[in-house]
Amino acid sequence: MNENIAESQPSVSELRRDRERAELTERIMDAAREMFVREGYEAVTLRKIALAVQYSPGTIYQYFKDKGALVRAIIRRDSQDLREHLLEEFTLENPVEQLVEMARRYAAWGIAHPNHYRLMLVPPPAWAEQDRELHEHQHTPLERQLLSVLHVVVKNAIERGSLKAKYTEPALVAATLWAGIHGAVLLEIGMATNDRALIGGTDTPFEARFNTLKEVFLDGFLKDEAKPAQ
Amino acid sequence: MNENIAESQPSVSELRRDRERAELTERIMDAAREMFVREGYEAVTLRKIALAVQYSPGTIYQYFKDKGALVRAIIRRDSQDLREHLLEEFTLENPVEQLVEMARRYAAWGIAHPNHYRLMLVPPPAWAEQDRELHEHQHTPLERQLLSVLHVVVKNAIERGSLKAKYTEPALVAATLWAGIHGAVLLEIGMATNDRALIGGTDTPFEARFNTLKEVFLDGFLKDEAKPAQ
DNA sequence: GTATACTCTAAACGCTGTTCAGGAGGCGAT
DNA sequence: ATCGCCTCCTGAACAGCGTTTAGAGTATAC
Missing domain, CATH: 1.10.357.10 (Tetracycline Repressor, domain 2)
Known part of the structure; x- marks a missing residue:
């Protein structure tokens, strides 16, 4: 661990991790946007969004605090x-x-x-x-x-x-x-x-x-x- | 049974029954209106409405087909x-x-x-x-x-x-x-x-x-x- | 090789709207 | 007075919701 240097450069795996995180964030937002726009806010469930991006419902919560935060990010x-x-x-x-x-x-x-x-x-x-x-x-x-x-x-x-x-x-x-x-x-x-x-x-x-x-x-x-x- | 006469006059108990039905319908609508206006549509649950009028949730469904019908009647x-x-x-x-x-x-x-x-x-x-x-x-x-x-x-x-x-x-x-x-x-x-x-x-x-x-x-x-x- | 950090999942919790079998009780007819 | 009917109401149940959490699995760091 190179914690001794206050802010060290990010390792290559950290970079990839960050990128993958951003990509999934994007995929979730895109899927959710399409559903919100087509069916309206309360007709869209987190489970359907999770299904659309092929992850379990709980995973969404690692990317957005709750359903409101997701729609707010889209807005x-x-x-x-x-x-x-x-x-x-x-x-x-x-x-x-x-x-x-x-x-x-x-x-x-x-x-x-x-x-x-x-x-x-x-x-x-x-x-x-x-x-x-x-x-x-x-x-x-x-x-x-x-x-x-x-x-x-x-x-x-x-x-x-x-x-x-x-x-x-x-x-x-x-x-x-x-x-x-x-x-x-x-x-x-x-x-x-x-x-x-x-x-x-x-x-x-x-x-x-x-x-x-x-x-x-x-x-x-x-x-x-x-x-x-x- | 006086079915032989096509449309007979309503009996006294039928009248009372209809009146009581109308009264409870009114009570439900009044309670629901107040809650809808104060808290908004989706924050109000049928159970809370039922509690407010002191009936079980199921009873509401004998007066309104569903939650949407209730709010539509109020509107x-x-x-x-x-x-x-x-x-x-x-x-x-x-x-x-x-x-x-x-x-x-x-x-x-x-x-x-x-x-x-x-x-x-x-x-x-x-x-x-x-x-x-x-x-x-x-x-x-x-x-x-x-x-x-x-x-x-x-x-x-x-x-x-x-x-x-x-x-x-x-x-x-x-x-x-x-x-x-x-x-x-x-x-x-x-x-x-x-x-x-x-x-x-x-x-x-x-x-x-x-x-x-x-x-x-x-x-x-x-x-x-x-x-x-x- | 081992410890650490992270991601994802399955299951569960409490809530929702809604349905339904059945109890309670007044009513009309016998 | 008694019987059957009819209406009202309830309690329990169901599926689905948003959300939380313990833990399995995996890649990284040492």
């Missing part, structure tokens, strides 16, 4: 992915256009992955109780991350004088924007999963609702002279 | 209550004012009863699978009911010419309004339950967010000459 990673997806390839220097495009990406993602969306953004307070874990390592909940991303862009728009004079507080504007988009996505998800040939055809396609929301927000927030050309 | 009843609360005492003949007041009541109710709100409006797809039950007896899901209430008032506003000319479809406007309010309520609920002294004080009170949403919707939807006096 943490996927939140980061969504966040990067929203910010990807932005060369638009116009913050208003950027906001519209981000909203479009966000909504498209949520509708394409309804269970995933619910998992990350509508946590039943069950697993949120010990969310120390989610907050640590500069990991604020996704909702917060999104708000702070919006905050930056909105602040940019305000500084350029695109918004009406009465909207001076970026946090307020960002929260309003996010509330609208979030509500629209949830409405679409709910209607898509709950309804099969429901009452009279008063239904409207999501595209139309999204555009209405966009119009209203643009008309409501922007100065008349700052509105984009039709 | 059905409370949905009606909320719906009536929103429409209560309306003498306002101005549909725009009515919409604002309804939104205010709705948001206040949701924030005052966060668990109740989530229970009724953000069902994890678990118990929504067999929602035949929720749809029957002209009971559409609450979300639908709210949209149709909004639909009527919005249609009224459109017919009075209060909205900009490009908004001709009440369903579209109603969906947008509801999405915004729903999102705002969920954001408030999430921030209130998740956060205890979080990152920098970028927080805004709900009142301010609600007013911003109101301003934007009024500015966005209404003709300039139809806006209420400040």
